[in-house]
Amino acid sequence: xxxxxxxxxxxxxxxxxxxxxxxxxxxxxxxxxxxxxxxxxxxxxxxxxxxxxxxxxxxxxxxxxxxxxxxxxx
Amino acid sequence: xxxxxxxxxxxxxxxxxxxxxxxxxxxxxxxxxxxxxxxxxxxxxxxxxxxxxxxxxxxxxxxxxxxxxxxxxxxxxxxxxxxxxxxxxxxxxxxxxxxxxxxxxxxxxxxxxxxxxxxxxxxxxxxxxxxxxxxxxxxxxxxxxxxxxxxxxxxxxxxxxxxxxxxxxxxxxxxxxxxxxxxxxxxxxxxxxxxxxxxxxxx
Numbered sequence: 001x002x003x004x005x006x007x008x009x010x011x012x013x014x015x016x017x018x019x020x021x022x023x024x025x026x027x028x029x030x031x032x033x034x035x036x037x038x039x040x041x042x043x044x045x046x047x048x049x050x051x052x053x054x055x056x057x058x059x060x061x062x063x064x065x066x067x068x069x070x071x072x073x074x
Numbered sequence: 075x076x077x078x079x080x081x082x083x084x085x086x087x088x089x090x091x092x093x094x095x096x097x098x099x100x101x102x103x104x105x106x107x108x109x110x111x112x113x114x115x116x117x118x119x120x121x122x123x124x125x126x127x128x129x130x131x132x133x134x135x136x137x138x139x140x141x142x143x144x145x146x147x148x149x150x151x152x153x154x155x156x157x158x159x160x161x162x163x164x165x166x167x168x169x170x171x172x173x174x175x176x177x178x179x180x181x182x183x184x185x186x187x188x189x190x191x192x193x194x195x196x197x198x199x200x201x202x203x204x205x206x207x208x209x210x211x212x213x214x215x216x217x218x219x220x221x222x223x224x225x226x227x228x229x230x231x232x233x234x235x236x237x238x239x240x241x242x243x244x245x246x247x248x249x250x251x252x253x254x255x256x257x258x259x260x261x262x263x264x265x266x267x268x269x270x271x272x273x274x275x276x277x
Contacts, residue, residue: 012165019171026178033185036211040193043214044206045117047105048192059181066174073167 016074023067030063106192108132109261118197118204120216129198129269133191133259134241141187148180196257198270203246205255219250227270229263246270 037056041049104110110130121127152173155161161169190208197204203224205217224246231242242263246255260266 023175026175030182032211033182036208037189039212039214040189040208043119043208043216044193044195045115046192046195047115052189052192055185059178059185062178062181066171066178069174070171073171 012074016070019070019074020067023063023070027060027063027067030060034060106135108134109265118206120204120218121199122201124200125202126200127197128200128273129266131196131198131257131260131266132194134239134261135191136235136239136241137259138187138191141184145180145184145187148176148183151176151180196260198273203255203270205257217252217255219246219248219252219255221273223248223250224270224274225249227267227274229267231263244270 034053034056037052041052104113108131110116111128113127113130116127116130118127155172156169161172164172193206193208195206197206200221202218202220205215207215207217209215226247227244229242229244231237231240236242236259239261240263241259241261244257244260244263244266246257247253248255257263257266
C-alpha cells in the first residue's frame with residue numbers, strides 16, 4: 001500500500017490552506033474594525049467621522065486583496 | 075512697598091475668566107487637540123439640547139509614541155526578512171503574500187492605536203462630566219456624573235515626562251453611582267482641576 005505521506009503530498013498545499021484560513025479569519029477581524037468605527041462615530045461626533053470610516057473600509061479592502069492574492073499566487 | 079503675597083481669592087477676582095462669562099465665546103475646532111475649550115462641531119449621543127460642551131479632553135499626544143514607534147519598527151520587518159534570506163527559503167509567491175500580510179497587520183495595529191487615543195475622550199458640560207471608553211473592539215462604556223454630585227477634585231503628575239510635558243491624571247470624587255472618575259494623562263491637569271472647581275461653584 002502506498003504511503004500517502006511520502007508520495008504526491010505537497011506540504012505547501014497544506015500551508016496554503018492554513019494561510020487562507022488565517023486570512024479568512026482576518027477578514028472577519030477587518031469587518032469588525034469597520035463595525036467598531038461605526039460604533040465610535042455614532043457615539044461621538046468629533047469631526048473625524050468620515051476619514052475614520054474611510055480608513056476602516058480601506059483596511060477591509062486591503063484585507064480582501066491580500067486574501068485574493070494568497071488565493072491566486074500561493 | 076510691593077506686595078509680598080497676594081491672597082489667591084483676590085487674584086481670582088482680578089484675572090481669571092469665569093466659565094459663565096466664557097459661555098458666549100465662539101468655540102474652537104481642533105481635530106486632534108487633547109485640550110479643547112468650548113469646542114464647536116463636537117457632539118455625543120446622550121447630549122441634551124440645552125446642554126453645552128465646555129471642555130473636551132483626551133490623553134496627551136505623547137501616549138501615542140509607543141504605538142507609533144512600534145509601527146515604524148514593524149514596517150521594517152519585511153526588509154529584515156529579505157536581508158536574512160528568509161524569503162529565499164520559500165517558494166515563489168510566498169514572500170509577496172507574507173509581505174502584504176505583514177503590512178496588513180501593521181496597518182491594523184496603527185489604526186487601532188489611533189482610534190483608541192482619538193475616541194477615548196472626556197467631556198465637561200454645563201450639566202455633567204462624561205467619560206467615554208471604548209474597549210475590546212466592540213465594547214463601550216459611558217460614565218456620567220452630574221456637576222452637583224462632584225465632591226472633590228484633585229490632580230497628579232508623574233515622572234519626568236509628565237512634569238516636563240505637563241500632563242497627568244485628574245481624580246474626581248462624586249456622590250453618583252460611579253464614585254470616582256479619573257481623567258488619565260490629560261494635558262494641564264491643574265488647569266482642568268481648577269476649571270472643574272470653578273464650575274462646581276457656579277453650577
